[in-house]
Amino acid sequence: SQKIEQNSEALNIQEGKTATLTCNYTNYSPAYLQWYRQDPGRGPVFLLLIRENEKEKRKERLKVTFDTTLKQSLFHITASQPADSATYLCALPAGGFKTIFGAGTRLFVKA
Amino acid sequence: DTGVSQDPRHKITKRGQNVTFRCDPISEHNRLYWYRQTLGQGPEFLTYFQNEAQLEKSRLLSDRFSAERPKGSFSTLEIQRTEQGDSAMYLCASSLSGADTGELFFGEGSRLTVL
Numbered sequence: 001s002q003k004i005e006q007n008s009e010a011l012n013i014q015e016g017k018t019a020t021l022t023c024n025y026t027n028y029s030p031a032y033l034q035w036y037r038q039d040p041g042r043g044p045v046f047l048l049l050i051r052e053n054e055k056e057k058r059k060e061r062l063k064v065t066f067d068t069t070l071k072q073s074l075f076h077i078t079a080s081q082p083a084d085s086a087t088y089l090c091a092l093p094a095g096g097f098k099t100i101f102g103a104g105t106r107l108f109v110k111a
Numbered sequence: 112d113t114g115v116s117q118d119p120r121h122k123i124t125k126r127g128q129n130v131t132f133r134c135d136p137i138s139e140h141n142r143l144y145w146y147r148q149t150l151g152q153g154p155e156f157l158t159y160f161q162n163e164a165q166l167e168k169s170r171l172l173s174d175r176f177s178a179e180r181p182k183g184s185f186s187t188l189e190i191q192r193t194e195q196g197d198s199a200m201y202l203c204a205s206s207l208s209g210a211d212t213g214e215l216f217f218g219e220g221s222r223l224t225v226l
Contacts, residue, residue: 004153032213043115043202043217044154089153091215096167097142099215101153 002028002094004102012108019077021105023090026071033066033073034091038104044089048075080109115218117203123224124193131189132221136205143186144215145178146202147171154202160186161208193225 005024013019023033032051036044050057050066050073057064063076077084087104094100116135124130136143141162146154157176159167162183172178175193180186190197200222204215 008151034213036215041219041222043204043219044215045217046212046214049212049214091153093213094156097144097159097161098156098167098169099144099213100156103151103153 002026002092002100004090004092004100006088006090006102006105008103008105010106010108012110013080015081015109015111017080019080019084019107019109021075021088021107023073023075023102024071025090025092028071028092028094029068030092032093033064034099035062035064035073035075036089036091036101038087038089040087044101047088077107080107082109082111085109115203115205115216117201117218117221119221120219121222121224123226125226126195127192129189129191130193130223131187132201132203132223134186134188134203134205134218135184136186136203137216138184140205140207140216141183142206142208143180144204144206145186145188146204146217148200148202148220149198157188190223193223195225198223198225 003026035047038044065074089104090102118133143160145157148154160180175191178188200220202220204217
């Protein structure tokens with residue numbers, strides 16, 4: 001079955017550094033991949049979509065890469081700020097109208 | 112538009128009771144989804160509506176769960192004879208068919224605690 005893996009360990013980084021989060025998937029060839037941000041007790045908020053024919057996508061301080069051979073996406077936040085502290089979820093269309101989500105990686109940015 | 116609204120935000124109930132959650136999607140969105148999320152996990156798909164038609168249901172949705180979207184606007188999710196394992200955050204999301212990014216707009220969720 002389709003499976004998404006994100007690093008379950010929290011990522012702690014210093015303000016100003018680049019945070020890099022990983023999303024790996026198996027048994028699947030998605031047409032696109034999405035990243036969402038989720039704050040504690042809140043619903044996820046969409047950040048970016050990258051399609052299978054795109055290698056890289058940028059939005060402000062965010063950069064996403066998509067390697068369909070490795071079945072992996074990397075999510076980068078440059079010049080990180082304490083306000084970037086949240087859980088980041090990787091999501092894929094799973095056939096039909098369903099989107100499946102990874103468990104997320106918790107990011108802590110220290111001032 | 113204020114986004115996707117869910118009510119109640121928190122619900123504490125005793126095992127065996129029935130609970131109902133309501134979701135008001137973004138008004139022009141014809142697609143509506145219910146997800147369930149437990150601590151440390153990502154949202155798990157439960158069901159999907161296009162307008163008033165329920166087009167997809169997860170195997171997670173046992174027969175104690177029922178969802179409706181009677182007029183293609185708001186939706187309700189009812190859980191009958193609640194069990195402690197039903198404790199979770201129930202998230203509603205909406206989207207517009209044909210939208211370029213496939214973005215799901217989530218509400219703030221309804222947190223259920225079954226004692």
